[in-house]
Amino acid sequence: MELFNYPLMNISDTSFKDINSENWFYNYVGTAKELGFIQGYEDGSFKPNQSITRSEALKILLKASLKNIDTTNPADFNDVNQDQWYAPYVNWAFEKELVSGYEFGPEKGLFGPGNTITRAEISKIADLLNLLETTEITK
Secondary structure, eight states: TTTOOOOOOOOOOOOOOOOTSTTTTHHHHHHHHHHHHHOOOTTTTTOSSOOBBBBHHHHHHHHHTTTOOOOOOOOSOOTTTTEEEEHHHHHHHTTTSOOOOOOOSTTOOOOOOTSSSSHHHHHHHHHHHHHHHHHHOOO
């Protein structure tokens, strides 16, 4: 919410069964849900203590950026199934050079949609997304 300067809403109920108004992140989650950036899990949970995957984080960042992610170019990753919900986000981010996949090790050349993402990786994508926005404005 802070990355894109969204004001926090005073949320009365997020409807997630595993968070409540005593949680410090309550209005962040509630605002993100209200704005349509997150929806939680099918069982009605948000899972605030669970690590986030690379595909989940990318979706949230791109939805919050309000980018039109239409592209017909599939990303060059063997582990990104084009039938999966995350494919349009990965495809667009790859096309815009926000993600490049793993550079080393056994996963070299893969995106790893189900792998957890680090704070550093999220920071890099957020920084590149902001840089992209600045570049698009000046064109």
